[in-house]
Amino acid sequence: MATMREVAGRAGVSTATVSRALSGNPTVDPDLAARVRSAAHALGYRPNGVARSLRRQTTAVLALIISDVENPFFTAIARGVEDTAQSAGYSVVLCNSDESTAKERRYVDVLLQEQVAGVIVSPTSAAGALEPLWDNGTPVVAVDRPLPGLECDTVLVDSRVAANVATTHLAAQGYQRIGCLTGPVGVHTADDRLAGYRDALRAAKRRSAADLVRRAEFRTVGAKRSAADLFGIAEPPDGLLVANSTMATGTLEAMSELGLRAGRDVGLVAFDDSPWATLVDPPLTVISQPAYQIGTMAAQLLLARIGGDARAPRTITLNAQLVVRGSSHR
Amino acid sequence: MATMREVAGRAGVSTATVSRALSGNPTVDPDLAARVRSAAHALGYRPNGVARSLRRQTTAVLALIISDVENPFFTAIARGVEDTAQSAGYSVVLCNSDESTAKERRYVDVLLQEQVAGVIVSPTSAAGALEPLWDNGTPVVAVDRPLPGLECDTVLVDSRVAANVATTHLAAQGYQRIGCLTGPVGVHTADDRLAGYRDALRAAKRRSAADLVRRAEFRTVGAKRSAADLFGIAEPPDGLLVANSTMATGTLEAMSELGLRAGRDVGLVAFDDSPWATLVDPPLTVISQPAYQIGTMAAQLLLARIGGDARAPRTITLNAQLVVRGSSHR
DNA sequence: CTCAGTTGAGAAATCGTTTTCCCGCAAGTT
DNA sequence: AACTTGCGGGAAAACGATTTCTCAACTGAG
CATH class of the missing domain: 3.40.50.2300 (Response regulator)
Incomplete structure (x- = not known):
């Protein structure tokens, strides 16, 4: 790898001038600058970013x-x-x-x-x-x-508001027992989405049943387990807010295994739009984030x-x- | 940001010794090394990776x-x-x-x-x-x-073999007019998958109809257009090999708009397994790559x-x- | 007791730039 | 003619680590 010294040598100038010429400093004579550029080009010179970073801090x-x-x-x-x-x-x-x-x-x-x-x-x-x-x-x-x-x-x-809107939507569609499948405690978006869900239920004067809330990793497998668990309880939810798209795939897998159909059996809304959301049957209602x-x-x-x-x-x-x-x- | 000099000063040694001590060089006295380490720790010293890279090349x-x-x-x-x-x-x-x-x-x-x-x-x-x-x-x-x-x-x-296997599978399932939707000319995997498709048709003594092959960008929208186009011709394919998963979503979108059902109307195999492949109806047959x-x-x-x-x-x-x-x- | 050999650690060179400082020369001013 | 100004460009310092020299001190053998 050619260094600046070599370019300087070939162009017959100092390294300082090479630096100035290549960085377009106007105080260098145009002819000289051209000479430097052609020397640099001829040698295939490429500035050493590491050295530059060190100097420039x-x-x-x-x-x-x-x-x-x-x-x-x-x-x-x-x-x-x-x-x-x-x-x-x-x-x-x-x-x-x-x-x-x-x-x-x-x-x-x-x-x-x-x-x-x-x-x-x-x-x-x-x-x-x-x-x-x-x-x-x-x-x-x-x-x-x-x-x-x-x-x-x-x-x-604004996850909390979005979760609220989504939950309110489910309630307005006539779903009675709306559940929430969200991420781990302490992950802010997970907590936030749960809070929005609760806000909505409170506003709708619904009982917010603690047993309709499940938490899992933000991943497919955990979500699938939790969803299956949730649908297996005595009075399972007929509506569900799911906190992200990977969890949504887990939920859909669980539903398909249990023979539950989205919309008819369980009203479903999930965070994050995905290319496949329109391909499943019925298409998935989502909260699309920018x-x-x-x-x-x-x-x-x-x-x-x-x-x-x-x-x-x-x-x-x-x-x-x-x-x-x-x-x-x- | 503390530098090595400062650590050296605090420990009462030279920078050379600091370097040696921190890199675990055994030629430095254990007591000294400990002193250096504690000085480094006290100052919150963190080696400057840029300087190190410059020197180490x-x-x-x-x-x-x-x-x-x-x-x-x-x-x-x-x-x-x-x-x-x-x-x-x-x-x-x-x-x-x-x-x-x-x-x-x-x-x-x-x-x-x-x-x-x-x-x-x-x-x-x-x-x-x-x-x-x-x-x-x-x-x-x-x-x-x-x-x-x-x-x-x-x-x-081995895309070519995989495409061959997939196409052969479609033929064995009784699909007669098998098409191929692949990526741009010159993208090696796109060409390879097309070649595998042709290998299979040749081996099955099928006519490889040029009008059943379409190329598009490896993206959803282009694939959707091409698929719609392909299904619109006089004698449309009843089987299709799709060259990747983003194209598969486009294909499925087009099919859904045209009222075509995978499996029954068109046998479908796509490259790349996706979390949603099992969620669509019917589930998507795929070529899973490691x-x-x-x-x-x-x-x-x-x-x-x-x-x-x-x-x-x-x-x-x-x-x-x-x-x-x-x-x-x- | 002396000398070779070993060990530990400091001084200084080095990596390849950028940038500061400084100097020489030419042009303009009085 | 002497004196500022200004401009272009070279020499050298700096960035912060690593590594090579080099040397002092200590060990042990003869």
């Missing part, structure tokens, strides 16, 4: 820590982040914390060592693992879930911070949208 | 360039790569080339600048955009698709190269598996 890399790479909601966020970062000249490192605080901590360590310019994170739980970023002054933007202790820019979706937009907004906020924006942290709350399809009416 | 970062972040097949690969890299102390940068050679080229540039230790790539087309990696001596492993011109480690799935394993194998090959393995490049071909469900029989 910053890198053109953003990090995105998500809790599940295989969840389409998060990959859609990733795409939003990437597109925005890309067009600002930044690249994106994607890290998969797998909902594990230990992994999150490890990644934070790596990211600090690599001196990334900023971090977007969907926090696993408490802010503990992220402290070091704050200590270091690295800008952080939280997405999907707030970061309780720390003050930082945050991009959320995932891509979450990504772009988060990236914009982060880039602003990196650019020196020192205003008070902002929290942006986007709205989810109830998309009514066949699974939520008889 | 290598980084502990692998890159993975995939052609579609939102395709579950590729995210499953990503997970395999990540898990393997992680446990070897490497982190992974995920880049999304979006099937665009230009984007691929840009990423290669960034990765060279950042001096990543190695690259795993699902190449978009010709090897052109990847040349610079070779020039630089960066180890490369190709996944999913071979890299025609260049010699490098490769992890593939995506996670592709990722782990690729990462292992790459890590071996980084470790100095100089043997001749290997090509590993994994097998896909036909999972017969309801969509491929009457």
Whole structure:
């Protein structure tokens, strides 16, 4: 790999001039600059980003820590982040914390060592693992879930309201015993969606039966078990709010095994729209979250911070949208 | 951020000793080492990875360039790569080339600048955009698709055989006019799957009607259009091989709009298993590819190269598996 | 008691840029 | 003619670690 010295030698100038010429500094004579450029080209010179980062004390890399790479909601966020970062000249490192605080901590360590310019994170739980970023002054933007202790820019979706709307919709469709299948205790979106569900039942003057609520990992298998369990109780629910799309597949699997039909037997609404939601029979009513937009907004906020924006942290709350399809009416 | 100098100052030693102590070099006195460690801890010292990389002339970062972040097949690969890299102390940068050679080229540039230790790539087309990696001596492993011109480690799935098996299965189920919906010309997997389809028809002594083959982007919308088109011709197919899961959703959408039922009206087999494949009615017969394993194998090959393995490049071909469900029989 | 051999640790070079500082030269001013 | 100004570009410092030299001190053998 050709270094700057070699380019300088070939062009008969100092490395300082090479640096200036290649970075388009106007104080360098056009002829000289051309000579430098052609020398660089001839040698196939490519600046060493590591050396540059060391000197500049910053890198053109953003990090995105998500809790599940295989969840389409998060990959859609990733795409939003990437597109925005890309067009600002930044690249994106994607890290998969797998909902594990230990992994999150490890990644934070790596990211600090690599001196990334900023971090977007969907926090696993408490802010503990992220402290070091704050200590270091690295800008952080939280997405999907707030970061309780720390003050930082945050991009959320109003899950609680959305869950409320969805539950109210189910009640309005005549479903009597509406249940809720949500994520683990402590995962903010899981708690939030449960809260919205309860808000709706309270508003509808319905008894919020504790035995109609189940919690599981945000994954297919656990959700399937919990759903089967829920449908097996003495007075099973005839309506169900499911907290994300991977859990929805688990729920549908359980229902199919039990011979329950969505809509007719159980009114069903799930968070997150998926390409397959219209393919199942009946099509699935969903709460569609603007995932891509979450990504772009988060990236914009982060880039602003990196650019020196020192205003008070902002929290942006986007709205989810109830998309009514066949699974939520008889 | 505390630097090594500060740690050295606090411990009353030189930076050289700090470096040695922290890297576990046995030539440093245990007491001293302990003193250094406690000084480092007290200052919250964290080595500067950029400086380290500059000096060591290598980084502990692998890159993975995939052609579609939102395709579950590729995210499953990503997970395999990540898990393997992680446990070897490497982190992974995920880049999304979006099937665009230009984007691929840009990423290669960034990765060279950042001096990543190695690259795993699902190449978009010709090897052109990847040349610079070779020039630089960066180890490369190709996944999913071979890299025609260049010699490098490769992890593939035998798509052609799998397509053949699937098509033969459709023929055996009594479907007469079997079509194929595949990806763009030049994308190796698309061509390969088409070739396998043709192999099967030839072996079954069937006429391989050119008008039963359609090509589209590996995406939902294009596939939907092509499928609708295909079902609209004078003598439409009664069987169809679809080249990936995003195209399968498009196909199913088109079929549902046309009132066609899988299995009964059209025998259907698609590449890639998805969590929703069992939820549609009838459940979708698929060719399941070992995506996670592709990722782990690729990462292992790459890590071996980084470790100095100089043997001749290997090509590993994994097998896909036909999972017969309801969509491929009457 | 001396000298070779070992061990531990500091000084300084190094990685490849960017950036600061400074100097020489030419043009403009009085 | 002497004196500022301004501009272009070179020399060298800096970034923060690792690693090579190098050397002092100590050990043990003869």
